[in-house]
Amino acid sequence: MNNKLALGINIGSDQITLAMLKKTRKGITLVKAASSPTSESVISAGNIKNPAQLARMIKDLCSKHKLNTSNVILSLVARPSLLRVTDMPRDVGGNVKQFVKDELKHYAPFAGKTVGHDFAILKNAKANRLLLGAADEDKIAGIVKACNRIGVIIRGIEPASLAAVRAIYAKHIAKKFDSNILVAHVQDNSLTCFVFRDGLLDFIKATTISSPVNPDTIQAFTDEIVSVKQYYQLELNQNAKNWEFFITDINSAQNSDAVIKSLQAHLPQNRVYPCLPQNVQADTSMICSNMSADPAAAGLAMRLFDLGPAELKLNLLPASTDDAHNLQKFGLVMANVAAAAFLAVLFAVPVLKSKLQIVQDATAKQLKASDLPPMEKLLTTQNQHTSRAKYLKDQLTVLTSLSMAQLEIDYAQILREVQHRIPRNVQITKMTTQPENFTMTLSGLAATYEEVNMFTKLMARSPVARSASLIKTEVDPTGTGLLSYNMLINLAPMENDPNAR
Incomplete structure (x- = not known):
């Protein structure tokens, strides 16, 4: 403004x-x-x-x-x-x-x-x-x-x-x-x-x-x-x-x-x-x-x-229209946060690989050194390096799995489609995905049922979705006078995925 x-x-x-x-x-x-x-x-x-x-x-x-x-x-x-x-x-x-x-x-x-x-x-x-x-x-x-x-x-x-x-x-x-x-x-x-x-x-x-x-x-x-x-x-x-x-x-x-x-x-x-x-x-x-x-x-x-x-x-x-406008100012903050988080994941993978390699090299170098410390100190140091390496490997496994999910689901394209199709008086407060099932759930608030229903139809026509449906709508229990909704989207895999339609 x-x-x-x-x-x-x-x-x-x-x-x-x-x-x-x-x-x-x-x-x-x-x-x-x-x-x-x-x-x-x-x-x-x-x-x-x-x-x-x-x-x-x-x-x-x-x-x-x-x-x-x-x-x-x-x-x-x-x-x-x-x-x-x-x-x-x-x-x-x-x-x-x-x-x-x-x-x-x-x-x-x-x-x-x-x-x-x-x-x-x-x-x-x-x-x-x-x-x-x-x-x-x-x-x-x-x-x-x-x-x-x-x-x-x-x-x-x-x-x-x-x-x-x-x-x-x-x-x-x-x-x-x-x-x-x-x-x-x-x-x-x-x-x-x-x-x-x-x-x-x-x-x-x-x-x-x-x-x-x-x-x-x-x-x-x-x-x-x-x-x-x-x-x-x-x-x-x-x-x-x-x-x-x-x-x-x-x-x-x-x-x-x-x-x-x-x-x-x-x-x-x-x-x-x-x-x-x-x-x-x-x-x-x-x-x-x-x-x-x-x-x-x-x-x-x-x-x-x-x-x-x-x-x-x-x-x-009217208070209802003022609340609905406030949803616009909130916009797609949650979607943008999700996109930023995913970018952070992609950048974190090579960083963690590099840190893991540094830990492994340091451990090997210390074991080959001619002036070995006392056995008790050496075992303590080795255990610390082993524990840290295990933690980094576990983190790398999680991040790699998320990175591999990107190969099957185009999250960036999904976020662009949501941003392009969401009506002005509809807000997204939560976005969750289930990559193994190729589904996404959107939760949020809307000024009217007509607007959230229109949002559902627009997402169903999106190239990133096989279908979209409202699974729950109710008056927001927090007393805002708005409509609370949950939308289930069956996602379409990327074109190069063998499971793509």
């Missing part, structure tokens, strides 16, 4: 936007920004319909612009989802995780689903509050697995609206204590409003409008934004406070202008600013030379560099 590069990918219903950031001595540099259209066949009603197709679109876009894909974060694409500020009772104490789980049980849209969630404790001296995000894991896992499988390594999942806030936080929100700040993030037909009081996150409201911003829905978006201010004025008696409004991520400049004008008409005493790719830098420390980036995509990449306030960070990456 290249820790100096981070790629943020914001996925919308009509387009994908990318922002590649680089960490330098001078700060964070925007090195590349790109976009590509999507279609309803890939994303519909706020959910991903075809994860494999979307992953391929992302991969092709990254390849086209020569972007590194080893450190990537995606925007959350899942409905229903949850993003809100939640009050905690004072007596929760350190058991915040249990409080969050209990809260999610009361959220009806998640009933019967596996819910992925994350939270961050908010800085607020007046109350115990936290930022809570959640979504159906099944709607996230597909795109993560599909991307990881083709080399787009996903490190995190975060709501695009939260990322957009991060992108403008240092420049427009931090240390502003004389105004309430409302950031309205508009993407597709979703509107998310964030309110900051005294520089701290205070309120979030997410709304789904009938359709994306267009002349017919501009009024609906405007009314939702104005209603948030009215809530503060009527319910919280915040009439005296100044307000500043920031609008992010409206794809059409024409629609952006229309929303701004509509808000200005309804809020004549307040300042309204557009925060769009063409007129905002992602952060005051970012160097943007002749380039512009989607604030949400840039904010996502900033998350991987741990930029922005700690209380505005969530990661909804």
Whole structure:
């Protein structure tokens, strides 16, 4: 992984936007920004319909612009989802995780689903509050697995609206204590409003409008934004406070202008600013030379560099897909160790032969010497040499047998075939061979049964195998949530072996 590069990918219903950031001595540099259209066949009603197709679109876009894909974060694409500020009772104490789980049980849209969630404790001296995000894991896992499988390594999942806030936080929100700040993030037909009081996150409201911003829905978006201010004025008696409004991520400049004008008409005493790719830098420390980036995509990449306030960070990456990715980093370590050990055996044979010859020569020379030592000392020395020679002969016999096995089984070719055919989300933890039976057993972990079954079929088609079969699969008893497997491979002898098929 290249820790100096981070790629943020914001996925919308009509387009994908990318922002590649680089960490330098001078700060964070925007090195590349790109976009590509999507279609309803890939994303519909706020959910991903075809994860494999979307992953391929992302991969092709990254390849086209020569972007590194080893450190990537995606925007959350899942409905229903949850993003809100939640009050905690004072007596929760350190058991915040249990409080969050209990809260999610009361959220009806998640009933019967596996819910992925994350939270961050908010800085607020007046109350115990936290930022809570959640979504159906099944709607996230597909795109993560599909991307990881083709080399787009996903490190995190975060709501695009939260990322957009991060992108403008240092420049427009931090240390502003004389105004309430409302950031309205508009993407597709979703509107998310964030309110900051005294520089701290205070309120979030997410709304789904009938359709994306267009002349017919501009009024609906405007009314939702104005209603948030009215809530503060009527319910919280915040009439005296100044307000500043920031609008992010409206794809059409024409629609952006229309929303701004509509808000200005309804809020004549307040300042309204557009925060769009063409007129905002992602952060005051970012160097943007002749380039512009989607604030949400840039904010996502900033998350991987741990930029922005700690209380505005969530990661909804499913634990199962994160564990599966960790298998990739383990890779074929066991196979490489086996290969290194075998090479050590091959090199050790001539070395041991040489040492054995030295021992034998030294013993013979000592016996022929004219000035023989006393008999007791001579017998002791001879016994030492005999014992050492026997040990070396035994070691040579073992190593020679292993060396002869190489003449019948091409271990190097087997390791190459395993490395070429193993899926990304399958791990090998143990590899054993039985040369006398021409069999090999592979043991390890996998993210899903489908992937280990595919690995078995691929090995069965390999030229180094007569056949391959799964002899055992079960849920990993150590509690990783992964699948434990044992695979038996009947090996094909080398072509010059008389037993070869």
